[in-house]
Amino acid sequence: MSSLIYYNSGEIPDVYRIGGKARSLSVMVGEGIRVPKFITLTVDFFESFMGSSMEELNSLLKKECTSKDEVDELVRNISELIEKKPFSAEHKGLVLSAINNYFGKTAGRYFSVRSSATDEDSAKHSFAGQLDSFLYIKLDEQLIKSIKNCFISAYSERAMSYRFINKLPFKSVRPAVIIQEMVFGEISGVLFTGNPLNNNPDQTLLNAVYGIGEGIVSGELDADSWVIDESGNIVKSSILPKKHKITFNASAGYGTKKVDVETQYVDKPSVSNKQVLQLYEIGRKIEHVFGGFPQDIEWCIKDNNIYILQSRPITIMSRINKRERKTVLDNSNIIESYPGVITPLTFSYSVRIYEMVYRRFYFLAGTSKKRIDELAATFRNKISYFNSRAYYNLNSWYEGMMLFPGYKYNKWFMENMMGVKATAKFEKERSPSFFKRLFSDYPRLLKGIFKVMYLYLFSDSIKNRFIKEFYETTGKYLNEKFEGYSNREILEKYLYVEKKTFGNWDSPIINDFTVMIFYGMLAKRIAALDIEDKAGLQNDLLCGQGDVESTKPTREIIRISNIIREDSYLYKLFSKNTEDELISIILNTKNERYDEIREILKQYISEYGFRCMNEMKLEEDTLKENPAFLFTMIKNYLRKPAIDLQDMSRKEREIRLKAEQMLFSRIKGRQKLWTRWILKNARRAIKNREQLRFMRTKVYGVFRSMFNAIGRNFERDGLIEHYKDIYFLHFNDIFELVEGRSIDTAIIKDIISARKKKLEEDNNTEPHERMYFYGDMYKRNFVEILSEDEVEYIDYGEDTKTLKGIPCSPGTIEGIAKIVLSPVDANLNGEILVAKRTDPGWVPLFPSVSGIVIERGSPLSHSAVVAREMGIPAIVGVRRVTEVIPDNERIRMNGSTGIIEKIAVE
Helix, strand or coil, rough: CCCCCCCCCCCCCCCCHHHHHHHHHHHHHHHCCCCCCCEECCCHHHHHHHHHHHHHHHHCCCCCCCCCHHHHHHHHHHHHHHHCCCCCCCHHHHHHHHHHHHHCCCCCCCCEEEEEEECCCCCCCCCCCCCEEEEEEEHHHHHHHHHHHHHHHHCCCHHHHHHHCCEEEEECCCEEEEEECCCCCEEEEECCCCCCCCEEECCEEEEEEEEEHHHHHHHCCEEEEEEECCCCCEEECCCCCCCCEECCCCCCCEEEEEEECCHHCCCCCCCCHHHHHHHHHHHHHHHCCCCCCCCEEEEEECCCEEEEEEEEEEECCCCCCCCCCCEEEECCCHHCCCCCCCCCHHHHHHHHHHHHHHHHHHHHCCHHHHHHCCCCCHCCEEEEEEECCEEEHHHHHHHHHCCCCCHHHHHHHHHHCCCCCCCCCCCCCCCHHHHHHHHHHHHHHHHHHHHHHHHHCCHHHHHHHHHHHHHHHHHHHCCCCCCCCHHHHHHHHHHHHHHHHHHHCHHHHHHHHHHHHHHHHHHHHHCCCCCCCHHHHHHHHHHCCCCCCHHHHHHHHHHHHHHHHCCCCHHHHHHEEEECHHHHHHHCCCHHHHHHHHHHHHHHHHHHCCCCCCCCCCCCCCCCCCCCHHHHHHHHCCCCCCCCHHHHHHHHHHHHHHHHHHHCCCCCCHHHHHHHHHHHHHHHHHHHHHHHHHHHHHHHHHHHHHHHHHCCCCCHHCCCCCCHHHHCCCHHHHHHHHHCCCCCCHHHHHHHHHHHHHHHHHHHCCCCEEEECCHHHCCEEEEECCCHHHHHCCCCCEEEEEEECCEEECEEEEEEEEEEECCCCCCCCCCCEEEECCCCHHHHHHCCCEEECCCCCCCCHHHHHHHHHHCCEEEEECCCHHHHCCCEEEEECCCCCCCEEHHHHH
């Protein structure tokens, strides 16, 4: 093999000899992928061509550039150096001889001449569009000129600026040149084995046009596009009118020109579905050849043969290797329980609770203790901690669902309940063998069915027993601050309460499973009907239940406000005094004038004091520690007309009745009984869910009081600076300190300081919604999966006046959008509340608004349930709505369809 020319004979040279593009083509040829024939003028050829001028070139490349102007000057000097270097007869003869020997008869044939730099097409730096290619070149002087231009393009202003910006060294840059048989592509395009539009590595994106692919690469032509999922299914296609194409300029005898597409082909798909899937399979093979890294592939079709012209890594996905284990993190619904950043104690404590609760549930559902122990990591990893935020680890949830019968349907039910926007294929999903199904899966299936049926049939008695035991355990601690207790005494009480509550969390977790099943069944049942507004109908059917636990705190605040409104003295007192002044006057004095209202307020704080903003975040104060927000809401209601609670309930019952009439008018015979049974169970389970979730809030409140007390003890003993610093320790850190397993206390304050700093930094970043991690997660080899809704609805403005989310509560409202980032700062009077996310602590704001629009959530999220009960139109899952809709914008929202419209103001 000549060192000056590489003939693609099997052995694949190093990238520093033939450049990244040529090496990629050589690898594909070796794997049997159809690539147009080519030879490569190696780096040695270039250096031989430059001869004695190489010394001057090396000297220029060693210069350190500190500005764009210096880069431009370097480019001019190198271009002049190469330009003035003549092509010797020896080098020219070597090129022509190589082409004739390798390609055979060359008369009438055309070639492409393409740059292949030594640092091109790497995983991190693709140099896409930075280097030159010359198409439809004859075997004449034009070919020699194109080779020289390729040499120059390796040091062009574009390429050198790219290196400068990416801090790539100049001194080792060398060009090779590919001379390749020109395929007169009838159809051409680009294939991405990871979708760069939404960052999803599991999707393949295919773009195609008539003629050659230059029109796609330059962006000059409209292209058809297809999206194929990881199972090889075409999930989306967009066929556009293709009025022009780029093709060979026959009249000039070289180069390309833009021509009209024949009329009969303008609106037709440029490739068939069969060809789409053929390209998809080729793409999968190429991705595998290059180690599992997603590829950007250029291709063309001639005489029904597919040719691959180039493949390089997709730069934005260059960190991931799809051969490694994929872990999916998603915060679709957990963000309602844990909005924003959370402290290490809240997260590590929640991990413990999730593990305890789900181990118990799977035991109740008939899973053997041995199998549960084998899946210990699954239960330990229900949630993950990334950038100080909580995420569902969907791998663990899917693994858990595989233990239940009917995984295919249960998986969909689970995703539907959790508000997961897009499914994720789990790597352990596979069809079991016949014998495994016969002797293992079917018996387990029958056992699971009987267990689940038992839990369902006796769910009421299980719930009543749970509630009784819960209050017997926690009742005496609900208002306890644990002052005067030693750390060991608090720890003993913690373990006792934890065991009696979360250790026997039977009813809440059984009910959550029931919600998942029946809500999913109701969705499937409605989807089968010929009804246009299916989502709106399902929401209407679930509203107006009355006496829902989530609405009780707000209804009670409204009742208290109405009592104060009737007393002119109290009304004036609340109107003219601040929250802190009212706390001092009413709660912290013994003036008999305030005995009645003081008792009412203290009773509210005792019963609902743990229901607050961010109530699942242990580090947050509740109304028991700081009741200011209660007084804020009362003052807010007193500024508005009195709210009629009975009228609110009546309207919701009317909506519910109308929805029932519509539903059952479309169902005949026995299906009515079946549907009524599903609807009854869905309603009951959702109502129970709110009650049982409030009990979770209460026990979290008890544990918060315990941690605060230990924190005060740590502060008193000088272990930490402030009692709330305890929340920057992990749960096990506290146990180890109290029990004496860890007595190296010298670094505790340093650990707390470092974690505080990290939390503050993370608080200034926007959370990712969904991420795919590949390999060990600590390596942070991940991609953020962008929501399809974000791509579709981002252009809200002058030209596109609609957004769409998930409809949750019916009604059409027109009004002023009020962006609210924290309920503490909200002063609302009938506007449409627009927020990033909410939790139960936001609910007291709801009676002050006419509609609710939230970036995150699902139809079963807390805010959606409460909005339905209060008769407030609500839409959730509207991506980036707080950025897209300006504050005080006039909008119209339809809670039945999920549509939000901008209203032009004259």
